[in-house]
Amino acid sequence: MSDSTICPQVLAGSLCTERFCTFAHNPPSCDLCNLIFPTAPQYTEHVATKQHQNRLCGEFGLMLYCSACEKYIPGNKNWAVHVRSARHIKKAGGRHLEAEESGEMPGHTLCTTCNSQIPDKSWARHHLMPKHLAKTQFLSFRTALDEAEKDKNGVSVSGAFDFGIVEPSLAGAGVRVNASITNTTPYSIVSIVNASFASSRGVRMSTPFTLDLATAHRSICYKQTLNFTVSMCQSHNGRAQDRLELEFEDRQLGRRFVIMRTLAVIVGDRDDHENLRPSAPYVPRKRTARQPETNVVEGVAPPSLRVIRYVVVLPESPIPKALSAALATGTASSIVQNMRTVFLPPVLNSDTYPRHFKHLIWIEEHQMERDLQYYDITEAKLTVHHPYHYVSVPGLAEKRPSVLVGDRILVQQTGAAAGHWFEGGVHVVRKEEVGLRFHSSFGKASPLARFTVRFKLNRHPVRRQHLALDTAFDEDRVLFPEQTHMPAGPVPSKRYPVKNPLIAHNPPQLQAVVSIVERAPGSVPFVIFGP
Template identity: 30%
Template structure:
């Protein structure tokens, strides 16, 4: 019906339509104007209808810099020192020439949005709408576009210009030009483009594969059914050449994956795991290599160089298999991955005849295909089956709130606590007491937001169960690092016969600390791993293992209770591996935070639910959810830890508001008394004094452009990398009391892209700051540092670029934002482009909070106001985005 409101998100401005007047709002009209500009500006960047628009960067006083024109864009590149010597100003002299046979009028020439760095200088005042400049045939008109920057930091600055014309018969058209000024101190060391050896070509012509002499020791129980392979390869989307059976199977799978239930539990997860396996296999095929050479050591180890290995592109671990063939041959040979280095893979156990051939002909060109390991998938499939077969699946689908008896079998007095600090934390103590006295068969959840002592709580609970009962306890986590941390905290109160930390034989030996070796299945003398069986597991009260590894002992090891730490990072089938080991009536405790990073999966499997952990799914259930009336959780089933002992209140403010219902209570005395909180770092970089006091949070606006090397999908931003180094340098020379001097190991740098990690590490090492830890958001989960610097990397610098044209990395990702900003104890510094970050409400809140506190530095954040948007709209109203010259 005409005038009826179309509900839902507006595809133009991405805001919810509240009423019929939505399309008339400033924000909608602003985004619609941006869309029009992006749709029509490209063809208008050419000279047209006899009008030639040209610009030259004026190089005065023998000043020389890089200047070029490509497809409607004028670019000047200078170093910060060059710009300083040129009075911090670059002038573009613009010339309009009329080559027509009749006169034409220039009716407007303007920059399409206001920007403090760019101005336009005319000899004629265009403020009056009646102003016309008549250009006779052969005539020219000159004006200037001026760039001026008082801040000489590495960045790039971009502005679009439109010139609007009208013919004597009142036909109008526009010409668009873009001006880009790049301030870059690394102009002579621009990153070299690396040719990629990856071909993405499948091996369809291989007729036989010679097995490795160390082939896999398990039999595939859950291979992908042949009838599903093609359907899964297309991510459950329709594809060309589908037959009737394909269409029927596709409908069946889509219907199955619509919703997980108690009745379809097995088949749902089997199909979804097959989808994930197929998606990973297709992604891995992208890294197939052609015509490469290898080195073969005297001991018969094949050394293969793999670009991007440090970024896990491709992801290769010890124990994987790799197929190698002479280029174009029909026979392939499997090799075993013995070691993974930063740039090379060492391969052993290849067929001896083939190895001798490579040793004799070392220049032989080879093709390489990486093979996806099925071990983890097999164990998840088996875990899903066992959870259903044992009946434990019923506990994963609770229904309705329950009344439970209040009496406790065990009383937890302060004197009984192993960690006495828990006595002063009511939530931690309550969680331990409830776990010790559980009277139901549902999983118990310890909901641990950042810095609230989740690990301390579950370690206390484990030790209390060990001390007060005879139960066998299994402690698991998705990663080795999380398992190591738990084991180290537990062994302080355990004897060697009480605790064992079991490792996979493929684990890198150097990552295991000396204290862990004494409590693990590792021989301290020769660093070899001893074989583990169920008798060894039963001989210890506490077993600590990764979720995947413990799957080796399904049907053999039956603990009385299972603790799963970092449960929000594990997919539900991965969690099932451990749950499958216990029988109904036994305890399962899940600890984690669904508001932090979840399971790592491919996008096609994530959208059907593999990216949601069991812990996250349970917390959506009524039994585990927050009561909106009392704003509390039912402590019989879940405890939320509320006291944050890590971060300064200002650092915690936004995540507390957005993700934790404002229930967290900042309690970090060390952060509150840290003098670095009151110190602004950016003025130290510029060596200037400011009167206002510093804040715990600080934002620096960088207008730059991200880059990629060759075909690598990982971005880096050299401008931001340089700013990070300047911040670290400033932190290291702060004039603070000796007890509070900043050490390198107290600084962490977080960035979403691994290529940026390496760029920042290289620059810090060059300056002697190699002890500063640099990593991705994922690598910092569960970690903390006195100072955190975040480099957001993505920095599309044009205000008028349409939002949806770009993948913005971790911008817009709630969990990555939450993890990144909650690692800091006393000082959080964010370096990024506000034009990109403002598109996300969370980052916008952060920038606005910094503005309010006076800790926002760099280009002002004014482009999100209605006043600014209206100004852009007024300018663009004069812009003729559709050429009506011949209409």
């Protein structure tokens, strides 16, 4: 889809700062087909296409693999024909086989952006194809929008902003939802600078949404909550979407930041929509060497994790599904190219560095999770020393893997239900074994029982990194210092009494100490290189 009429700042997921911008700021999108449209008529035209209708029926054009026939089948409709064929029935021997989503196909490369298998002969130019570019644009927009919708700088915006399916009679009379803004950062004062809808910017579009929030002189201190309402009133059936853009200012830092929320509603008969919805969406079975963990019983964490009480709650910050899927398939070079074109911002500066480094942290977390898979243990025995279960970990003394008190380890008894695991909190770390505490339902492990052991990444460090990136601090003098930020004048030479003789008789170290002490407030960071 052409993006010539969509505001470039909107595509980057930021607030448009052009007062007289003539571009569209509330482009409709189709999450089912991963496409974005400059105008509402183009979206309306799209939903009537065969491609969209097929996806509504669960036909996504995936290549499915038949393990009985050892054959690749394009799409669900062709799969339905294939399983009724005499050849398949004969080879399956009367067994009911589920379709397997093909991750690898000979002579093809999976494009995670398009979610389709591309012949190797066409792969080199595939990234230039209009369909691929359209889906790349959508993913870039969605990634930027997801980042813009996250709570920042300790400010949390809560509420149900998706009105769902509303009956025409109720929509005509008007429907309201309640929402709130809370400041969770101690000693901070945040002001609401502006609150508006994306449809009111640039090429103005009608919107059924209205906002009841007085922004004039509204300051929110620590633990304070400001309530507001969003109303929707529409007299005709159809779908409507808008974006609520809340602009805040941190009074201490003097910095502004934006938190967005997507508003959506479908006006129509609820029963009709429920009847048209698939009763059980078809989900092909993925071929995977590692069984997914679908039901994990939480273990007992060691008391040391509760010693320090953190004032600000750490965000979960899970890896986005689109990013995880893009990292899971493809060659290293294609994954890197995809990261640069779809997920990372085109320019790295003070405004985009949080999004840039958040994605780098997620990428590193994905790789660390994969690295931990190498240390999976099969046929392991658990030794009981109440209240702990001990498991031997080969390579633990050499920190391969590295296990610390407070980490989590999953165990599954041989023969247990697929996907059912018990989480053990690490309480004791010895030379070659660790002591775990499980939920009381785990019971006492039998000496004859055997278990599969998986090591899980401790996400507390990465969650704390995400929290740091969610702040409104964006000083160029710290993040991207230039020569203009350097202090003018001669190098400080003031003498100070030094108690440590190692520093007193080391002129370079002493000069570093004097320079740090004499630096004016607001100076660039002083970085020291060396052992």
